[in-house]
Amino acid sequence: MMPARRPNVLMILTDDHAAHALSCYGSRINTTPHLDRIAAGGMRFDNCFCTNSICAPSRASILTGTYPHVHGVTTLCPPFDNRLETFPKVLQRHGYRTALFGKWHLGEGPEHRPTGFDDWAVLPGQGRYFNPIFLEPGADGEETRGVKRGYVTDVITDLALDWLRGRDAQQPFCLLVHHKAPHRPWLPDERHAHLYLDETVPEPETLLDDYRNRGAAAAAAHMRVGVHMTMRDLKCEVPVEFPEDELRRFAYQRYIKDYLRVVASVDDNVGRLLDYLDEAGLAEDTVVVYSSDQGFFLGDHGWYDKRFMYEESLRMPFLVRYPREVAAGTVNGDIVTNVDFAPLFLDLAGIPAPAGMQGRSFRPLLRGETPADWPQAMYYRYWAHNTPSHHVHAHYGIRTRAFKLIYYYGVGSDLPDANGEPTPPEWELFDLRTDPRELNNVYHDPAYAAVVRELTAALERLQREVGDTPVGPSTGAGT
Ligand code: CA
Numbered sequence: 001m002m003p004a005r006r007p008n009v010l011m012i013l014t015d016d017h018a019a020h021a022l023s024c025y026g027s028r029i030n031t032t033p034h035l036d037r038i039a040a041g042g043m044r045f046d047n048c049f050c051t052n053s054i055c056a057p058s059r060a061s062i063l064t065g066t067y068p069h070v071h072g073v074t075t076l077c078p079p080f081d082n083r084l085e086t087f088p089k090v091l092q093r094h095g096y097r098t099a100l101f102g103k104w105h106l107g108e109g110p111e112h113r114p115t116g117f118d119d120w121a122v123l124p125g126q127g128r129y130f131n132p133i134f135l136e137p138g139a140d141g142e143e144t145r146g147v148k149r150g151y152v153t154d155v156i157t158d159l160a161l162d163w164l165r166g167r168d169a170q171q172p173f174c175l176l177v178h179h180k181a182p183h184r185p186w187l188p189d190e191r192h193a194h195l196y197l198d199e200t201v202p203e204p205e206t207l208l209d210d211y212r213n214r215g216a217a218a219a220a221a222h223m224r225v226g227v228h229m230t231m232r233d234l235k236c237e238v239p240v241e242f243p244e245d246e247l248r249r250f251a252y253q254r255y256i257k258d259y260l261r262v263v264a265s266v267d268d269n270v271g272r273l274l275d276y277l278d279e280a281g282l283a284e285d286t287v288v289v290y291s292s293d294q295g296f297f298l299g300d301h302g303w304y305d306k307r308f309m310y311e312e313s314l315r316m317p318f319l320v321r322y323p324r325e326v327a328a329g330t331v332n333g334d335i336v337t338n339v340d341f342a343p344l345f346l347d348l349a350g351i352p353a354p355a356g357m358q359g360r361s362f363r364p365l366l367r368g369e370t371p372a373d374w375p376q377a378m379y380y381r382y383w384a385h386n387t388p389s390h391h392v393h394a395h396y397g398i399r400t401r402a403f404k405l406i407y408y409y410g411v412g413s414d415l416p417d418a419n420g421e422p423t424p425p426e427w428e429l430f431d432l433r434t435d436p437r438e439l440n441n442v443y444h445d446p447a448y449a450a451v452v453r454e455l456t457a458a459l460e461r462l463q464r465e466v467g468d469t470p471v472g473p474s475t476g477a478g479t
Contacts, residue, residue: 034271042321065342065357079107089116226251385412386420
């Protein structure tokens with residue numbers, strides 16, 4: 001049965017915006033008044049996780065409702081096959097007007113450009129912060145390229161607002177606003193450049209992490225604030241003569257201030273979209289979602305970037321406002337993932353998810369009802385093994401409410417950005433109840449032997465269920 005009224009869908013998706021840089025998630029370092037409006041008017045999800053913490057794979061999972069080994073975008077390298085089913089395509093077939101503005105990052109050219117959108121304009125590759133180039137569909141089926149003057153977050157919002165103003169009001173819409181911000185190299189606009197100038201931003205507890213009591217992967221990663229940054233990141237010479245602790249503290253201030261300035265512009269522009277929905281009388285009938293393709297290390301563990309299954313990078317902010325169905329100011333702690341977004345959007349439009357989608361609609365959670373059989377665990381896999389840029393070891397794992405088990409399987413695949421030198425396989429287990437910062441690997445602690453056995457079996461089961469394949473000697477391990 002179709003609902004009497006089909007809601008509009010507005011998804012604002014940013015790039016690398018960690019939940020702990022939104023004040024509605026309890027940020028200690030910034031305020032995001034407009035993003036907080038979404039939380040205050042709707043529901044905040046505290047355990048929304050990505051299934052592979054890197055841009056393109058997460059974006060493909062959001063669109064298709066499938067895991068990377070299914071949609072094929074396992075790393076940044078394989079482009080997206082735009083013949084795959086996506087939620088915008090299904091909505092379009094059911095009478096929605098669909099549009100995408102901003103970051104695509106899933107390949108260019110006829111086989112990879114956006115499909116399922118009536119209107120689109122996207123940044124080529126990562127795009128740039130100032131006077132960005134946009135690709136748009138041309139009359140002859142080719143893409144046209146043109147510069148749009150201004151700051152990228154403002155320009156993308158302008159495109160979205162122009163489209164909203166010009167649309168046919170009789171038709172429900174699905175609008176995806178995909179910001180480049182706050183992705184590296186964190187270039188703020190003039191309006192926000194003055195923020196934090198005379199302040200010291202609080203440091204995260206783990207900024208000076210020494211990577212003890214964990215496997216070898218953490219210390220091996222080339223993601224340390226200062227140590228692995230460039231002049232482009234810091235906008236000044238990197239003071240390589242500093243001892244590492246001092247370098248991290250210095251670089252953290254440089255980095256985090258720019259990151260937060262870029263976030264402040266996102267927040268303002270979210271406010272512009274929310275204001276428009278209010279003025280146009282659309283707020284009641286529009287599902288507004290704010291999320292980011294993954295989390296990010298904001299100096300946590302001494303790092304920037306993402307990739308690891310550790311909390312700061314695994315967790316996605318997810319705010320949803322839909323006054324007809326979601327009580328204002330509510331919070332949900334159930335586990336949901338980026339694979340579940342597509343089925344959710346379709347469900348809200350009254351459309352069953354196509355059989356190929358692996359995720360599950362969490363619409364009942366929006367109403368405050370958790371089904372008895374709701375998943376108690378999620379599956380994660382990072383594929384880009386030990387690449388020269390970041391040296392993060394490939395891994396897969398399972399996260400439950402209480403524990404996280406990670407297996408670094410030590411080998412890459414044949415993709416050019418996933419085939420770094422092999423590393424010795426290793427396991428990590430974290431007890432999130434007593435060690436939420438994930439500083440103490442208890443995998444080899446005899447007190448956790450039963451937990452290791454149970455979680456290893458659960459990981460193998462979950463891996464089979466989603467159709468992924470174990471690598472190396474993991475099967476039947478757990479000792
Ligand atoms: Ca990203």
